Amino acid sequence: MTSERRVLVHPDGESLAGTVAARVITKLIDVIEQEGDASLQLTGGTMAMTVLDAIRRSPARDSVDWSAVSFWWTDERWVPSDSEERNERQAREALLDHIRIDEEKVHPFPASDQAKDIEAAAEAYAAELAAHTPGNAIAPRFDITFLGVGSDGHVAGLFPNTTGIREKSRRVIAVQNAPKPPPDRLSVTLPVLNSSQRIFIVLGGPDKASVLGLALAGASVEEVPLSGVLGVRRTVLFVDAAAAAEVPENLIAPQSYWTSADSVDAH
Ligand SMILES: O=C1O[C@H](COP(=O)(O)O)[C@@H](O)[C@H](O)[C@H]1O
Secondary structure (H helix, E strand, C coil), X not given: CCCCEEEEEECCXXXXXXXXXXXXXXXXXXXXXXXXXXXXXXXXXXXXXXHXXXXXXXXXXXXXXXXXXXXXXXXXXXXXXXXXXXXXXXXXXXXXXXXXXXXXXXXXXXXXXXXXXXXXXXXXXXXXXHHCCCCCCCCCCCCEEEECCCCCCCECCEXXXXXXXXXXXXXXXXXXXXXXXXXXXXXXXXXXXXXXXXXXXXXXXXXXXXXXHHHHCCCCCCCCHHHHCCCCCEEEEEEEXXXXXXXXXXXXXXXXXXXXXXXXXXX
16 A cells, blocks of 8 residues: 555646556556456546547557456446436447447446436445445455546545545445536545555646645645545556646656655555
8 A cells, every 4th residue: 555646747638648548558458467357447527538549549459358357437427328428428439339348347327317316326336336346345446547637626526525525434426416517426435436456647738737736735635535536556647737737846757746655566
């Protein structure tokens, strides 16, 4: 376990997405070789889709045995299954429809036309997570979790100053009246996110600069949910130069870290 969070800055969104894509491909190959399978927790938003698109376009893409990869989501918009706003649909169009996956290993949140109501959908997804969770763990083994960050500091469906960001006991919450449209969403909770082995947080664009600066300056998790994100082995913030505009220079060199390390983990 490490409390180290690395900040890696790239000149622009395209090189940022290319680097994350290469990192994901390499790590999936390693994990599948060691464990026999791997698990990826996807998210929504602009940068996340740019990364999935970069994975699809990568010449190394087919080096991964995608049929050995399980796909989960950190959050979903409460919209019908055919809605263009659905994170699952966007991820399928960007990547999953273009690779050889095992559909039984794809675990999307229920859509609004697939469950009685949003609370029932949250319970169903919590049950799906529980069914794949070993022993006393809170969630299935996630080898890599992707996160984008909203300009208000939200991650997944966990928004600032809401009960959702404080939730410690449940795996999944229904989010209503979210400050960003669409207002109704489903999200895994912070303990589930932080159970991931590696969390790759991808931020691009000038609208993310202030919130990244606040998180690095130690803002509370309540105010800036990004502040509370910490994976088991690795937490890496991949940012572009525009998003890094308010990050002190000493934190953005390749060897610099957000918080000091308890131990350094090369995985
Ligand atoms: O609504 C959402 O927004 C955030 C960030 O989105 P972006 O377009 O500003 O990159 C995303 O992380 C979350 O999963 C998504 O549902």
